[in-house]
Amino acid sequence: MNGKSVELVGVTMVFDGFTAVYPTDLSIPAGEFHSILGPSGCGKTTLLRILSGFQRPSGGHVLIGGEAVDHLPANRRPTAMIFQSLALFPRMSVRENVAFGLEARGVAKRERLARADELLALVALETHADKKPDQLSGGQRQRVAVARALAVEPAVLCLDEPLSALDLKLRQHMRSELRALQKRTGVTFIYITHDQGEALTMSDRISVMNRGRIEQVGTPTDIYDAPATAFVAGFVGEQNVFTGRVTTVEDGYARIDGPGGSFTGRRTPEIAPGDQAVLMVRPERTGLVAADAAGVNRLSARVEGRELEGPYLNLVTRDATGRRIVLHLSNDGRAHPTEGAATIGFRPEDAIVMPAEARPAPAAEA
Ligand SMILES: Nc1ncnc2c1ncn2[C@@H]1O[C@H](COP(=O)(O)OP(=O)(O)OP(=O)(O)O)[C@@H](O)[C@H]1O
Ligand SMILES: [Mg+2]
Structure with missing residues (x-):
């Protein structure tokens, strides 16, 4: 798998006169683990939905791998998104869940299932392939969602608060797992969270968002030790x-x-x-x-x-x-x-x- 760069140029979102995202520029190099950190309602999900093509912006452009994708619907972009709810199919086995996206792309059954097994090995779930999602722990379900998203070989994986339903210990464990998986695959990860500990431990760089604006982009050390605004200083730590x-x-x-x-x-x-x-x-x-x-x-x-x-x-x-x-x-x-x-x-x-x-x-x- 290969990561691609992401660029937002003047991306804006206005809902019925309410500005959810002010004109925003952001440049994320290929293969970066990039977190978008900010309080509830600041525009994180909106930004991610625009990036992955689920929401048409009021203005601006999205470039992936240097190419404008504004005209492409979500399923034609080299992106995959994991929603907070995970949305696994309860009646399908773990293996079938992972293979699902490949079916829509016309991959033959035998190849789909073989590919699903490879991905399940990548997330250390190969022995759980025949279970149903409700027979797994929360963290295991999380890993199925990651494997399913990676099945379509996205260049950019968008994750919207994927760990918020897990308990603290599992969350901490999954942090290092996701981080290792990202480095192993080289896929660009864009990770939404309102948990500063998560952002600080996992990310190469963090965008801190407040009320529709990115107030600072920097490494975890930059953000923590040299906050650019009073908001960043107070929100992180x-x-x-x-x-x-x-x-x-x-x-x-x-x-x-x-x-x-x-x-x-x-x-x-x-x-x-x-x-x-x-x-x-x-x-x-x-x-x-x-x-x-x-x-x-x-x-x-x-x-x-x-x-x-x-x-x-x-x-x-x-x-x-x-x-x-x-x-x-x-x-x-x-x-x-x-x-x-x-x-x-x-x-x-x-x-x-x-x-x-x-x-x-x-x-x-x-
Ligand atoms: N379809 C919509 N129509 C109108 N307003 C919307 C719509 N989607 C989002 N908003 C508003 O835009 C703002 C940003 O929403 P968004 O979902 O991006 O926030 P968020 O940062 O993801 O918050 P949370 O951490 O709670 O998920 C909110 O005030 C929200 O009410
Ligand atoms: Mg959100």
Whole structure:
């Protein structure tokens, strides 16, 4: 199988005056595992349906392997789509489910079934070929759906939240399976999720979407460590957030002055003195420091409680203004405070200062 590149050029979707997707450009190289990450209703499924030909866009073009596919219906595009519901045929065996797409393409029965067996081996289900879908576990059904989609040898496989019905352990297991399968086949995967952990662990690159726009495209490290917007910073992972007005801007850093105190962090380019801004720092970059510790970013807080997550714990604190500040501490056997006063600190290079106002809510557009 061979992956193909995908390009969206100015793709737009307006439903009865409501803009679900603003003009969007996106370029995905052949063989990439690309996730589209964003909250419910931001336009992820719409974008995927346009790409695979199930939805005609209001404007723009889709190119696959460098060729415009705008005029091609879904079944003539080199794409396959796995819907969230999987839609396996309950009365057909696993093997027949996988072979189904080949029948529609006129492949002879013997060849269809042989091909289905190869694909079932690829997803490690060869011993389950004669079962019915309801005799499989959720994760196994998921793999049948993947095998069935791969049967037509798509160059691009679109997956719409395929793991959301599975329990946590299985989901984590399937993450690495899907990722390995993608690398093994070289098929371009476009993977929709609203689970940031999934996007971060599986993807070569991620598009983060918000209210009909892609706000950032980058590697998981880019997205997590250098978010381009306050939305991306807050949606991917957790943040402790301080608000204030920018007092000084120097080199790559800005200082803000707000109700909780004065703090310094790296700044995004558009930050200028006088701006209303937010400073964000990750819980794992926020720590307990000695009350008399040197350093620019310090504040007093009270420990309110802790949440054990297993390998780490969240120490929940509140500052004098009532702001909740969470510290992500390793559960390494050291004694961590459970109550009382604490001094919290973080390094300027671990914090980021960005414009406070998110993009204005998308007004209904004609
Ligand atoms: N056929 C349609 N007609 C009118 N509005 C639509 C249609 N399809 C989608 N929408 C609207 O477009 C927006 C984007 O929908 P979409 O299904 O793409 O969101 P999503 O990001 O996939 O969300 P979720 O994570 O909940 O699946 C939503 O506000 C939705 O109500
Ligand atoms: Mg959706």
